[in-house]
Every structure is written in structure tokens, then in C-alpha cells.
Amino acid sequence: MDEDKSRIKLLGITKRYGIGDAEHYALDGVDLTVEKGEFIAIMGPSGCGKTTLLNVIGLLDQATDGEYYLDNKPVDNLSPRRQAKIRSRQIGFVFQNFNLIPRLTVIDNVALPLTYTGVRKTRRLQEASRILRTFHLGEREYYLPHQLSGGQTQRVAIARALVNQPSIILADEPTGNLDSKTSHIIMEELADIHRRGNTIIMVTHNPDLTSYASRVITMLDGKIDTDSKKDRSQPFKKKLDITGDKKRKSMPELVTQSTPKKAKRQSARKQKTRKGAKS
Amino acid sequence: MRLLFFNHLENAVESLRASRFRTFLTITGVTIGIASIAAVLSLANGATDFLSRQAITTSDSIALVRSSKPSTPQSLLVDFESLHATTSLTEKDATELGQIENSTAAPMAILHTSLKSKDGSVDGERATLIGTNSNLLDIAELELLDGQFLADNNGNSGIVMGNQLAIDLFGTEHALGNITTIRGENFTVVGVLKSTNQPVNYHGVDFDQSAIIHLSAIKHFTQDVAQIQQIVIRSNTDQPLEPIVKTADEILSRNHLDEKDYAILTGKSITAPSSQLFSNIVTVVTIIAGISLLVGGIGIMNIMLVNVAERRREVGIRQAIGATDGQIINQFLIESAIIGLVGGIIGYLLGLSFAFLLGMYLPFSPVIDWQTAALSIGTAMITGIFFGIYPAIRAAKRDPIESLRH
Numbered sequence: 001m002d003e004d005k006s007r008i009k010l011l012g013i014t015k016r017y018g019i020g021d022a023e024h025y026a027l028d029g030v031d032l033t034v035e036k037g038e039f040i041a042i043m044g045p046s047g048c049g050k051t052t053l054l055n056v057i058g059l060l061d062q063a064t065d066g067e068y069y070l071d072n073k074p075v076d077n078l079s080p081r082r083q084a085k086i087r088s089r090q091i092g093f094v095f096q097n098f099n100l101i102p103r104l105t106v107i108d109n110v111a112l113p114l115t116y117t118g119v120r121k122t123r124r125l126q127e128a129s130r131i132l133r134t135f136h137l138g139e140r141e142y143y144l145p146h147q148l149s150g151g152q153t154q155r156v157a158i159a160r161a162l163v164n165q166p167s168i169i170l171a172d173e174p175t176g177n178l179d180s181k182t183s184h185i186i187m188e189e190l191a192d193i194h195r196r197g198n199t200i201i202m203v204t205h206n207p208d209l210t211s212y213a214s215r216v217i218t219m220l221d222g223k224i225d226t227d228s229k230k231d232r233s234q235p236f237k238k239k240l241d242i243t244g245d246k247k248r249k250s251m252p253e254l255v256t257q258s259t260p261k262k263a264k265r266q267s268a269r270k271q272k273t274r275k276g277a278k279s
Numbered sequence: 280m281r282l283l284f285f286n287h288l289e290n291a292v293e294s295l296r297a298s299r300f301r302t303f304l305t306i307t308g309v310t311i312g313i314a315s316i317a318a319v320l321s322l323a324n325g326a327t328d329f330l331s332r333q334a335i336t337t338s339d340s341i342a343l344v345r346s347s348k349p350s351t352p353q354s355l356l357v358d359f360e361s362l363h364a365t366t367s368l369t370e371k372d373a374t375e376l377g378q379i380e381n382s383t384a385a386p387m388a389i390l391h392t393s394l395k396s397k398d399g400s401v402d403g404e405r406a407t408l409i410g411t412n413s414n415l416l417d418i419a420e421l422e423l424l425d426g427q428f429l430a431d432n433n434g435n436s437g438i439v440m441g442n443q444l445a446i447d448l449f450g451t452e453h454a455l456g457n458i459t460t461i462r463g464e465n466f467t468v469v470g471v472l473k474s475t476n477q478p479v480n481y482h483g484v485d486f487d488q489s490a491i492i493h494l495s496a497i498k499h500f501t502q503d504v505a506q507i508q509q510i511v512i513r514s515n516t517d518q519p520l521e522p523i524v525k526t527a528d529e530i531l532s533r534n535h536l537d538e539k540d541y542a543i544l545t546g547k548s549i550t551a552p553s554s555q556l557f558s559n560i561v562t563v564v565t566i567i568a569g570i571s572l573l574v575g576g577i578g579i580m581n582i583m584l585v586n587v588a589e590r591r592r593e594v595g596i597r598q599a600i601g602a603t604d605g606q607i608i609n610q611f612l613i614e615s616a617i618i619g620l621v622g623g624i625i626g627y628l629l630g631l632s633f634a635f636l637l638g639m640y641l642p643f644s645p646v647i648d649w650q651t652a653a654l655s656i657g658t659a660m661i662t663g664i665f666f667g668i669y670p671a672i673r674a675a676k677r678d679p680i681e682s683l684r685h
Binding site: 060080089091092112118164 | 283285286293294297592593595596597598599600601602603604605606679680683
């Protein structure tokens with residue numbers, strides 16, 4: 001059971017840059033297992049390989065050596081095309097500098113990942129609109145990214161990362177460009193997504209923000225230095241098991257149907273419930 | 280895949296619209312190339328039509344006897360002067376050919392000389408003097424605007440004016456009775472031809488710019504020996520041309536003592552030299568027009584490279600959220616194909632209107648046919664795609680991490 005629930009399994013992941021004298025290890029034999037429903041914060045000084053690790057997990061970067069299992073399937077030697085498909089269906093990215101496409105409206109930006117999975121246009125926009133409403137951005141749908149505040153922009157980016165209902169959300173310093181107040185708003189959003197059962201891996205510099213995570217990993221010189229699961233993650237896990245029993249195939253119609261019942265049974269916040277976790 | 284195509288299309292239109300001015304310039308490049316090709320092709324088709332129409336009218340009933348056998352069709356045109364130089368055809372040939380049954384014949388002695396009137400003069404480069412007999416009117420299907428044609432027994436001082444020449448010389452096409460002087464001899468205008476508007480025809484002369492006098496009159500200018508460049512034979516209505524040509528050949532062979540210093544042209548071979556040379560010219564001009572299309576294509580490539588560089592980050596984002604290399608390539612290819620297609624359509628329309636504008640000053644008008652349309656618009660689109668391939672591949676092969684950092 002535990003084995004099945006591991007979303008990500010890294011064995012001896014190594015990333016080497018340069019050759020000969022200039023040889024340099026960005027990642028030096030990283031072993032890591034991420035289970036479903038974890039919220040991991042990766043900390044560490046600049047240049048310790050945090051972002052590289054995140055890119056390897058997100059299949060944007062290719063490890064030089066090591067094995068990578070995503071949902072118990074090896075993915076390290078797939079063709080670029082297959083890797084793109086996995087990125088499109090199973091991974092959602094949130095970036096430090098938001099990375100919205102400036103000439104597309106908010107709703108088009110959010111709907112963009114769906115275009116690469118072959119969803120029809122009307123359906124795409126419905127889905128994007130629905131998810132934007134859960135982030136209270138329903139009235140900003142036809143704004144352009146530059147017309148939004150930093151916090152709003154990042155919320156749009158998170159909405160985009162979620163629209164495909166990915167198994168993992170990878171966030172590379174999601175609050176790096178935001179002031180501390182907005183940072184906490186964004187972290188609340190991420191924590192909320194986590195509570196709904198999503199797996200999140202986040203890279204951050206800010207130790208304050210690790211309080212939102214269920215597990216904190218610090219890295220040093222391409223290796224994992226410390227790895228501590230926090231007690232605080234326990235209640236979340238329990239909650240997760242409850243929702244896990246009522247496993248639904250993530251069809252939005254089903255979600256809206258079951259929402260009222262869930263809302264009674266669970267906290268008021270569950271109104272926004274959207275089940276992202278799927279196997 | 281089909282869904283993605285429409286999505287890309289929408290995307291491409293969006294991003295082209297985002298940089299309107301640049302798109303406009305790029306499209307202009309293609310437009311100019313395609314416009315010139317479309318203009319050349321539609322005019323060429325018009326001209327080919329025009330020439331082949333003549334071939335049809337001539338092929339049934341006209342035979343042309345020319346002095347000296349041309350080795351190739353081209354040499355006849357390239358050495359066009361040889362047509363007007365001393366010839367091997369004699370008055371005797373002309374008379375005897377005229378006596379073949381079921382046919383009429385007219386000799387044509389052509390001389391470039393200046394004509395004078397009391398109002399002015401037209402020099403030999405623009406005017407052609409033709410010495411012939413009364414049969415030419417019917418054979419060359421000329422029509423009189425005023426007066427009458429030459430009569431064979433009616434003295435030598437009558438002259439029939441081509442329409443344009445009459446205007447140039449007398450300031451009016453109603454020039455009957457006026458007197459013109461050719462090399463010191465006076466001729467009275469007895470007839471004026473209707474405008475033929477056919478500067479290119481199998482006779483090798485433009486009747487609008489010609490003055491026609493009797494063969495016996497033109498002899499005076501060439502030491503009393505008629506320099507007959509060609510003899511036109513026309514079979515009578517419903518009479519086959521072949522036996523007539525055969526008889527003509529026998530007569531000429533006998534007169535020339537078996538020396539083959541003449542040629543009898545019939546049907547297509549009359550127009551062959553001009554149409555063959557013409558199609559060569561069309562090819563050359565089309566290639567030159569193609570060069571401007573090439574420049575347009577390089578323009579597309581240039582803009583697409585700028586586009587790709589400028590949107591590098593966007594490409595990185597799209598890759599990060601799951602676009603495959605193929606999807607990125609398609610996106611940019613569709614963009615450049617749209618540039619090509621729009622340039623092609625505008626260019627075709629522009630080229631066509633330019634061709635019609637030119638056609639107003641030419642004896643023939645351009646032809647609208649689907650082949651030219653398909654060819655020019657298709658070429659434009661292919662150019663767009665071809666020159667878009669490299670930038671598109673370059674966009675897709677970028678490392679997404681690098682692109683995102685950009």
C-alpha cells in the first residue's frame with residue numbers, strides 16, 4: 001500500500017555539468033521518495049541544486065544518471081514527446097516569475113495546458129473559468145496579465161497549474177517576487193490545494209514558509225542534507241484518507257454534484273473542493 | 280490533432296495581430312513576389328491565347344512562301360532582318376503561284392522607308408511600305424474604313440493607308456485624297472484601312488503602321504526588281520490547302536531550278552517561331568519574378584526568426600505545461616503559412632489588376648484561370664512553410680529551462 005502510494009521515487013539522481021576540470025555536480029546522488037498528498041518544501045542556499053532537482057522531477061531537465069519512477073513507472077528514458085505528454089497530464093508548474101503569456105488573457109492562459117491534451121475550446125474555457133472562480137478571480141477572466149497585481153498573477157499561474165488536475169504540483173519559489181503579505185496569501189492557497197489532496201513540491205528561500213509544508217528537505221551541494229516530516233502534516237494525512245475513500249474520477253460534473261454533501265460533512269472551506277488527486 | 284490545428288490557427292492569427300506592422304511588412308514582401316509572378320503568368324496566358332487564336336485562323340487556309348529556308352524556327356525570328364533583305368522570290372513566282380486553281384495569292388514586298396505629307400513625315404523605322412496586289416485585302420482579311428483598295432489595272436499612284444499611319448501623317452484617319460511623298464514620288468490616298476490592332480501577326484508587319492501600294496509601284500524603289508519577301512497563298516473556301524501547297528512547291532522548284540532557297544510554311548509553323556520565342560521570354564521573366572518571391576521568402580524567415588527569439592519565453596512556458604516539440608513546430612509553421620497564404624491571395628489579386636492595367640496598353644488582355652491562381656497562391660504558401668521550417672525547428676529545439684530563464 002505504501003509502495004503504491006509513492007508518487008515519485010528518485011534513486012541516485014545525478015546531474016553533471018561540464019567535463020574534465022570543469023566537471024561540476026548540480027545533483028549528486030539524490031534519493032527521494034515522495035508520497036501522495038505530501039507538501040514538501042525544499043530549502044537550501046543558492047546553487048545547491050534545488051531548482052535542478054525540481055526541473056528533473058518536472059521532466060524539464062534530464063538527469064545524467066539515476067532512476068526516476070513517476071507513479072511507479074520509469075520515466076527517465078522516455079522520448080521528449082512522451083515526456084511532454086507526462087508534463088501535460090501529470091505535472092503542474094508554478095514559477096517564481098509567474099510565466100504567464102503576456103498577450104493572452106487570464107482565461108486563455110489558464111486554459112492553455114488543456115489545449116495540449118486535446119480538450120475542445122468551449123470545454124477548455126468552461127474548465128478554466130470554473131477554476132478561476134475557485135481562486136476568486138472570476139471577474140478578472142478577460143484581463144491581461146499585466147493588468148493584475150503580483151498576488152493575482154501568481155494565483156492565475158496556480159490556477160493554470162491545476163487546470164489539468166495533475167498528480168504533482170511543482171512550485172519554484174512561488175513567492176519569490178511577492179511581498180510578505182501576498183506571500184502568505186499564496187501559501188494559503190497552496191496549503192488549501194494540499195488539503196484537497198494534491199501533492200506539492202515547493203522550492204523556497206524563505207524559512208517562514210516552511211510552516212505550511214508537511215515535510216521540509218534541506219539540500220547542500222547537490223545532496224539532501226536534512227529531511228524532516230513535520231507533525232503538523234499528520235492531521236492533513238488523516239483528512240486525506242477520508243477523502244481518499246471517496247475516490248472520484250475527477251470529472252467536474254461529479255464534483256459539483258457531490259459538493260453540497262461534502263460541504264456539510266467537512267469544513268466550509270471544502271466548498272471549493274476540487275479533487276485533484278487521481279491515480 | 281484536428282482540435283490542435285484550429286487552436287494553432289487561432290493562436291497564430293492572434294500573435295500575427297499582436298505585431299501588426301511587422302506582419303504587414305512581411306506579407307508585403309510575399310505580395311510583391313506573387314504579384315509579379317501572377318501578372319507575368321496571366322499576361323503570358325493572354326498572349327499565348329492571342330497567338331494561338333491566330334494559329335487557328337491561319338492553319339486552315341493560309342500558306343506562306345518565304346525566301347530561304349530557315350534552319351530553325353528561332354533563326355527566322357532572331358534574324359528578323361533576313362526577312363526584309365534581298366530575297367530569292369521573283370515576280371514570276373508570284374504570278375505563277377497566283378494562277379494555281381482554287382486559291383489566291385498575294386506577294387508582299389516590304390520596304391522600310393519614310394513617308395512625307397505636307398503636314399509632316401513618318402520615318403522608316405515606324406512605317407512599313409508594302410508592295411502587293413489587289414488580293415491582299417481578302418487574304419489578310421483587311422477591312423477598309425474609307426475609299427477602296429488597290430486595283431490591279433488602275434495605275435500606280437494609289438496608296439492605301441493603315442489607320443494609325445494615316446493619323447500620324449495627316450492628323451486624321453479620314454485622309455482620302457491626300458497626297459504623300461515617298462522618295463520623291465507622289466501617291467494619292469485612295470483608301471484607309473480599319474484599325475486591325477494586331478501588331479503581332481503572321482505577316483510580320485503591323486498593318487496599322489503600313490502603307491500599301493501596288494507591287495509595280497514599289498519596284499521603282501528597288502531598281503525595277505521586285506524584292507518579294509513573302510507570298511501569301513490562301514485556299515478558296517472549303518478547298519483543302521495541301522494540293523495547293525504541293526502545286527506551289529512544284530512551281531517554285533521548277534522556277535528555282537531545284538534549288539531549295541524558299542520555304543513554304545503552313546499552319547502552326549507560321550506562328551511557331553514567335554510563340555516559341557515568346558514562351559522562352561515568359562520563362563525568363565517568371566524566373567526573375569521568382570527571385571522577388573525568394574526575397575519575400577527570406578523576409579518570412581527573418582521575421583519568423585525574430586518572432587521565435589522574441590517569444591522564446593512563451594515557447595519555454597508552452598513546453599513546460601506540456602507542448603511537444605511537434606506542437607511548437609506546428610504553431611510556428613502555421614504562422615508562417617498564414618503569412619504566405621495571405622501574401623499569396625493579396626499578391627494574386629494585385630498582380631491580376633496590374634496585368635489588366637497593362638493589358639489596356641497591350642494588344643491582348645490577361646487571362647483569369649484557376650491554374651494561375653492555384654500556382655501563385657500555392658507557391659506563396661509553400662514559400663511560407665518552407666522558410667518557416669528552420670525558425671520553427673529552432674524554436675522547438677531550445678532547452679525549456681534556458682528559455683524560461685530568458
